[in-house]
Amino acid sequence: MSASGTAAAGQVEHMLRQVTPGRYDAYEALLHALADPAGGRIWMLLWHGQPGSPDAQYGNMEIDGVCYAPCVTSPQELAVSGWNRAHEITTGRDIARALYPDRWGIWLNPHAPGGGVGVPWLDLRRIATGLDRMPAGPLRLSDPAIEIPQFYALLTQNAHRTPSVRSLRRAWVQPAVGPAYLxxxxxxxxxxxxxxxxxxxxxxxxxxxxxxxxxxxxxxxADEYDPVTMWMRVNARPFYDRDAHAGAPPTGGGYGYPPPHTR
Incomplete structure (x- = not known):
């Protein structure tokens, strides 16, 4: 292994050791280390097959109903883990792109004291698409309490003039790291x-x-992987609804709500 590869693995391991419950800044730094295109190298544990073979399968763990593929952060950790099957060396970004669409995360060094650290699929998506493009979780989501009627009135007016808009919803988002936003x-x-x-x-x-x-x-x-979108579908009714504005009769529940119960 090259010196640069060793340094990259060391950076991931260093950041991993800083992560403790509530230290979201340290966890965010770990994600940045995994996303580093020049490093972020990890060793995925293969339950079946060999690297690159069509029948290769990663190991799997299920924690609180969420699926993870176990991995280690260096050859030293691989040796300590006692894993005696095959493994695959990849980067955090590549494995993120491969796993998040199926809603799988990775679990770093599960053999380590304390059980290692899990990176859920939502954060793998952030690694795959760009950490700065999406808010750092876990997110606190709620209905907006701030009163900005002029903005909503103008937005509703402009939406009505934009034929491609079906409806609009809103949420107040408080990321784990960074400012809150609408x-x-x-x-x-x-x-x-x-x-x-x-x-x-x-x-x-x-x-x-x-x-x-x-x-x-x-x-x-339409984004089935966005956590803000998923929250809105369940918890936020549209504040602009073109069909309702046009007086269209309701069809089913619509917009994430179940149809009305009839007897």
Whole structure:
């Protein structure tokens, strides 16, 4: 193993040792070490097959109903673990891209005192797509308490003029690391490039009514992996609904709510 590879593994292990309950800053630093394209190397434990073979299968763990693939952070940890089957050397970013779509995380050094550290699939998605593009979890999500009627009125008006918008929702998001912000959920009829462009213009025109210093972000309601979107589907009714605005009769429950019970 090269000196640079050893240094990369050492960085992941160093950050891993800093992680303790409640130390979200240390956990975030661990994610950055795993996402480092020049490092972030880990040793995935194969339960079956050999690296690169079609029948290769990672080991698996289930913790609180969530699936993880176990791995270690260096040749030394591999030796200490006592693992006597095959293993595959990969990077944190590559394994993140492979596992998160199936909602699998990784568990680092499960043999270590204290049981190691799990990285759930939501954080693997952040590693795969860019840590700075998505908020650091765990997230605290709630209905927005801040009163900004001018913004909502302007946004609703602009949404009504943007044919691709079906509905809008909102949530207040408090990341584990970083400032809280207002999230707007965009439910679109069409997610093609032209539609996305018109919605971007809609948001740019509307944020002029946002008070200075209030961060606003958007999420796509079609994104089945976004934790803010998942929360909105269950907990946030649309504050703009084109079908309801047009007086369309209800069809089923719609927008994440069950249909009304009839007898």
């Amino acid at each position: 999230a707007i959920g965009l439910d679109l009829y069409d997610t093609g490039p032209q539609s996305v462009k018109t919605v971007r213009v809609m948001m740019q025109q509307s944020v002029a009514a946002v008070p200075d210093g209030l961060p606003v972000s958007t999420v796509a309601m």
